[in-house]
Amino acid sequence: xxxxxxxxxxxxxxxxxxxxxxxxxxxxxxxxxxxxxxxxxxxxxxxxxxxxxxxxxxxxxxxxxxxxxxxxxxxxxxxxxxxxxxxxxxxxxxxxxxxxxxxxxxxxxxxxxxxxxxxxxxxxxxxxxxxxxxxxxxxxxxxxxxxxxxxxxxxxxxxxxxxxxxxxxxxxxxxxxxxxxxxxxxxxxxxxxxxxxxxxxxxxxxxxxxxxxxxxxxxxxxxxxxxxxxxxxxxxxxxxxxxxxxxxxxxxxxxxxxxxxxxxxxxxxxxxxxxx
Amino acid sequence: xxxxxxxxxxxxxxxxxxxxxxxxxxxxxxxxxxxxxxxxxxxxxxxxxxxxxxxxxxxxxxxxxxxxxxxxxxxxxxxxxxxxxxxxxxxxxxxxxxxxxxxxxxxxxxxxxxxxxxxxxxxxxxxxxxxxxxxxxxxxxxxxxxxxxxxxxxxxxxxxxxxxxxxxxxxxxxxxxxxxxxxxxxxxxxxxxxxxxxxxxxxxxxxxxxxxxxxxxxxxxxxxxxxxxxxxxxxxxxxxxxxxxxxxxxxxxxxxxxxxxxxxxxxxxxxxxxxxxxxxxxxxxxxxxxxxxxxxxxxxxxxxxxxxxxxxxxxxxxxxxxxxxxxxxxxxxxxxxxxxxxxxxxxxxxxxxxxxxxxxxxxxxxx
Numbered sequence: 001x002x003x004x005x006x007x008x009x010x011x012x013x014x015x016x017x018x019x020x021x022x023x024x025x026x027x028x029x030x031x032x033x034x035x036x037x038x039x040x041x042x043x044x045x046x047x048x049x050x051x052x053x054x055x056x057x058x059x060x061x062x063x064x065x066x067x068x069x070x071x072x073x074x075x076x077x078x079x080x081x082x083x084x085x086x087x088x089x090x091x092x093x094x095x096x097x098x099x100x101x102x103x104x105x106x107x108x109x110x111x112x113x114x115x116x117x118x119x120x121x122x123x124x125x126x127x128x129x130x131x132x133x134x135x136x137x138x139x140x141x142x143x144x145x146x147x148x149x150x151x152x153x154x155x156x157x158x159x160x161x162x163x164x165x166x167x168x169x170x171x172x173x174x175x176x177x178x179x180x181x182x183x184x185x186x187x188x189x190x191x192x193x194x195x196x197x198x199x200x201x202x203x204x205x206x207x208x209x210x211x212x213x214x215x216x217x218x219x220x221x222x223x224x225x226x227x228x229x230x231x232x233x234x235x236x237x238x239x240x241x242x243x244x245x246x247x248x249x250x251x252x253x254x255x256x257x258x259x260x261x262x263x264x265x266x267x268x269x270x271x272x273x274x275x276x
Numbered sequence: 277x278x279x280x281x282x283x284x285x286x287x288x289x290x291x292x293x294x295x296x297x298x299x300x301x302x303x304x305x306x307x308x309x310x311x312x313x314x315x316x317x318x319x320x321x322x323x324x325x326x327x328x329x330x331x332x333x334x335x336x337x338x339x340x341x342x343x344x345x346x347x348x349x350x351x352x353x354x355x356x357x358x359x360x361x362x363x364x365x366x367x368x369x370x371x372x373x374x375x376x377x378x379x380x381x382x383x384x385x386x387x388x389x390x391x392x393x394x395x396x397x398x399x400x401x402x403x404x405x406x407x408x409x410x411x412x413x414x415x416x417x418x419x420x421x422x423x424x425x426x427x428x429x430x431x432x433x434x435x436x437x438x439x440x441x442x443x444x445x446x447x448x449x450x451x452x453x454x455x456x457x458x459x460x461x462x463x464x465x466x467x468x469x470x471x472x473x474x475x476x477x478x479x480x481x482x483x484x485x486x487x488x489x490x491x492x493x494x495x496x497x498x499x500x501x502x503x504x505x506x507x508x509x510x511x512x513x514x515x516x517x518x519x520x521x522x523x524x525x526x527x528x529x530x531x532x533x534x535x536x537x538x539x540x541x542x543x544x545x546x547x548x549x550x551x552x553x554x555x556x557x558x559x560x561x562x563x564x565x566x567x568x569x570x571x572x573x574x575x576x577x578x579x580x581x582x583x584x585x586x587x588x589x590x591x592x593x594x595x596x597x598x599x600x601x602x603x604x605x606x607x608x609x610x611x612x613x614x615x616x617x618x619x620x621x622x623x624x625x626x627x628x629x630x631x632x633x634x635x636x637x638x639x640x641x642x643x
Contacts, residue, residue: 150333169361176424177375178349187374189366 035245040239058246075225079208082147094159112153162196226251279304297555312483354423394609504630531626536593547634562622
C-alpha cells in the first residue's frame with residue numbers, strides 16, 4: 001500500500017467511525033420523532049414498524065390536553081431570563097478572576113465547579129422548603145433563580161477561559177488611556193469576546209431548556225416549562241408512548257432548530273480556549 | 277528639581293525582588309533608554325512608572341507632583357506596547373481617539389488632534405481600517421499615534437520595535453528619533469537592543485538584577501564603564517577581558533603581564549590603587565594586528581568577514597581567547613600566527629570586585 005492509499009484508508013475509517021457514533025447518538029431522537037406519528041398501538045408493536053401511515057392525532061391530543069404554546073413560553077422566559085441574569089453576574093466575576101487573580105482564584109474556580117458535582121436531589125428538600133416559604137414554587141421567578149445559580153459555575157468558567165485568552169496588553173493600553181473598570185469591560189473586554197459570550201449564553205439556554213429535575217419538582221401548572229409538560233404524559237396505566245413522543249418532539253423542536261442556526265458559535269463555545 | 281524623579285523604588289513579587297532601590301532623575305525632554313539583559317527589571321521599572329505595576333515602596337515624582345499612588349490614566353503618561361496592543365475591534369481612527377473620547381473631549385478637538393497625529397505619522401489614508409488590515413509598521417505607527425494624541429508629559433516605550441523585521445526596525449528607529457526631535461517630549465524607552473540604546477538615547481540606564489548599574493550618555497558607557505557588567509554589556513563584539521598575571525611598577529610606568537605578553541602605561545593615569553587579581557579590559561576595535569613585535573601574540577582560530585570589517589578570534593600564547601577587529605580586506609588566514617598591539621589609551625582595569633579602577637586619559641597625562 002502506498003502512503004497516499006494509507007492516508008485515504010485512514011480518512012475513510014475515521015469518517016465511518018464518526019458517522020456510526022453520530023447515528024447512534026441521533027437514533028433515539030429519530031425514533032422519538034417516528035413514534036410521535038404512530039398510533040399508540042403501532043408505538044408498542046413488536047417488531048417495530050418502520051413503514052406506517054403517519055398520523056397527527058398525537059399532536060392534536062397534546063395541544064388539546066396541555067397548552068403547548070403556554071409551556072413553550074415558560075421555557076423561553078425561564079431559559080433566556082436565567083441566562084441573561086447569569087451572564088450579568090458572571091461577566092464581572094470572570095473579568096476579575098481573569099485579570100486580577102488573587103492567591104485563591106484557582107481554588108475558587110475549582111470550588112465553584114465542584115458544586116456541579118453534587119447530586120441535585122441532595123438539596124431538593126431544603127430548596128423546596130425555601131421555595132415554599134418565599135412563595136416561589138410554581139413560579140417562573142423561582143425557576144429562573146434556580147437555573148441562574150445552577151449554570152453560574154459553568155458560565156463563569158467558560159467566560160474566564162475566554163477572557164484569559166485576551167491579550168493583557170490591550171487592557172493595559174485601555175487603562176493607560178483612562179478606562180475605568182466599567183469602560184474596560186464594556187468597551188474592550190466584551191466587544192473582543194463577543195463570540196465567547198454568545199456561545200456561553202447559547203450553552204446556558206440549552207442547559208436551561210433541557211433541565212428537567214427542578215422543573216418537574218418545583219412547578220405544577222403555572223410555570224411548568226416544556227420538560228415538565230413532557231413528564232405529564234408518562235402515566236402509570238394505559239398506552240402513552242406515542243403521545244409522550246409527540247410531546248417530546250414538540251419540546252425538542254425549538255431548541256434543535258435554535259441550535260442548528262447557532263452551530264458555529266456552539267462548537268466554538270464547547271472547545272473554549274483550546275482553539276483560537 | 278528634575279522633571280521625573282524616582283526615589284528608592286522597590287518592587288517585590290511573592291518571592292522575587294524585581295526592583296532593588298532604584299534612584300533616577302530625568303530631565304524634561306530627555307530621551308532615556310533602559311537597557312539590560314532579560315529579567316533585569318527594565319520592563320518592570322517602566323510598568324511601575326506607568327502605574328501598571330504597583331511599587332512596594334519608594335516614590336515617583338513627575339513635574340512636581342507625586343504620582344506613585346495615582347491610577348495609570350491620571351499620571352499623564354502614554355505607553356507604546358511591544359505587541360502594539362491596538363484595539364482590534366476599532367478602526368485606526370477609533371484607536372487614536374479612544375483616550376480622548378473617554379476623557380469626553382469635545383468632538384472638534386478630537387478630530388483636530390487625530391488629524392494632526394495621523395498626518396505626521398502618514399496614517400491619514402488608513403483611518404477607517406481595522407488593525408488586522410495593517411502591516412506591522414503601520415500598526416506600530418498607530419500605537420505611537422495613540423500615544424501622541426494624548427499629548428502626555430512622558431512617553432513610555434516597551435520594546436516597541438522588537439516585533440518588526442530588521443529593515444523596518446531601522447526605519448522606525450529613525451522615525452522615533454525624528455519624532456523626539458519634533459515633539460521634544462520626555463521619552464523613556466525600554467529595549468534589550470544596544471544599537472537602539474546607543475543611537476536613540478540622550479542617556480542610557482543600564483539595569484542588572486533589579487539595580488541600576490550605570491547611567492550615562494552612550495559614549496560614556498562605551499568609554500568609561502564603571503563595572504565589568506557594563507563593560508561587557510555595551511559593545512559588539514564584547515570587550516575582551518584578560519586577567520593580569522603580574523604588575524610591575526617601573527617608576528613612572530606601570531607594566532602589566534597579560535595573556536602571555538606585556539603592555540605598559542604611565543602610572544600617573546591611575547586615580548586609585550590597583551591590586552593583584554585585576555583584569556584588563558580592551559575592546560576588539562582597540563586591538564591591532566601587527567606584523568611583528570606586538571604586545572601580545574597568538575594564532576588565529578577563526579576569522580569572520582562581515583564585509584565592512586573582519587573579526588579575528590585569536591588564541592593567545594597563554595591559551596586565552598580574544599577577539600581582534602581587523603581590516604575588511606585583511607588577508608589573515610585561519611591558524612596563522614599573529615602579533616597584536618594594545619591601544620593603551622582605551623584600556624580599562626577591573627579590580628578583583630569587578631569595579632572599574634578610575635583612570636584618566638593618556639593625553640591628560642602628557643598635557
